[in-house]
Amino acid sequence: MSQAYFITGTDTGVGKTAVAVALLQAAVKRGLSTAAVKPVAAGCELTSAGLRNDDALLLHEACTTALRYEQINPFALEPAIAPHFAAMREGLHLDAQQLAAHCQQTLDIKAELTVIEGAGGWRVPLNARQSFADIAILLNVPVILVVDIKLGCLNHALLSAEAIRADGLSLAGWVANQASGVNECHGEMVADLQGRLACPLLGDLPHCLNQDELAAHLDLDRLDLV
Numbered sequence: 077m078s079q080a081y082f083i084t085g086t087d088t089g090v091g092k093t094a095v096a097v098a099l100l101q102a103a104v105k106r107g108l109s110t111a112a113v114k115p116v117a118a119g120c121e122l123t124s125a126g127l128r129n130d131d132a133l134l135l136h137e138a139c140t141t142a143l144r145y146e147q148i149n150p151f152a153l154e155p156a157i158a159p160h161f162a163a164m165r166e167g168l169h170l171d172a173q174q175l176a177a178h179c180q181q182t183l184d185i186k187a188e189l190t191v192i193e194g195a196g197g198w199r200v201p202l203n204a205r206q207s208f209a210d211i212a213i214l215l216n217v218p219v220i221l222v223v224d225i226k227l228g229c230l231n232h233a234l235l236s237a238e239a240i241r242a243d244g245l246s247l248a249g250w251v252a253n254q255a256s257g258v259n260e261c262h263g264e265m266v267a268d269l270q271g272r273l274a275c276p277l278l279g280d281l282p283h284c285l286n287q288d289e290l291a292a293h294l295d296l297d298r299l300d301l302v
Contacts, residue, residue: 086223
């Protein structure tokens with residue numbers, strides 16, 4: 077059994093990496109092998125080993141499959157700006173076909189769970205004509221949507237789900253997060269989205285939990301993993 081999911085969000089800073097890592101950790105607790113890819117990461121820091129991204133390092137640590145950092149994050153960009161702007165500043169061109177081919181190499185390892193993390197939201201540009209959505213489309217993998225439960229999230233979540241399905245991909249589930257803090261209408265908004273998104277709620281994550289505690293709040297039984 078081998079399954080992969082593309083992790084996207086309603087915006088930047090909604091907790092995609094926290095959810096991706098928690099999914100990997102929950103799978104490991106079930107005895108499953110894990111792998112991850114974050115094909116493009118902006119806001120990297122220069123280290124003795126080269127440019128490194130904190131989110132990609134967290135994914136790396138959560139993988140049971142032996143992968144080099146560059147296998148997880150082939151495009152590490154230093155400017156902390158939109159990825160296609162960061163790439164242009166560094167004289168690089170981001171191409172969906174090239175990035176999908178890189179992701180496919182990791183998928184071919186056939187870990188029992190592989191997560192592919194995008195950047196920002198579904199339509200974040202890669203170049204003048206392609207977006208991160210094109211990577212998921214080329215790979216033809218189901219999508220998990222991370223929603224930061226805050227004012228405006230209903231519109232963002234529903235538009236994102238509509239775009240994912242319009243692109244021909246399955247929305248495998250969604251995760252409610254509280255990256256921006258606790259909202260007084262949290263329960264109402266989660267319940268409202270449950271009724272509208274027409275896919276499983278994989279978890280409702282409390283605010284300010286340690287990363288290692290998040291996995292317990294995800295329900296992998298709602299994914300086709302076992």
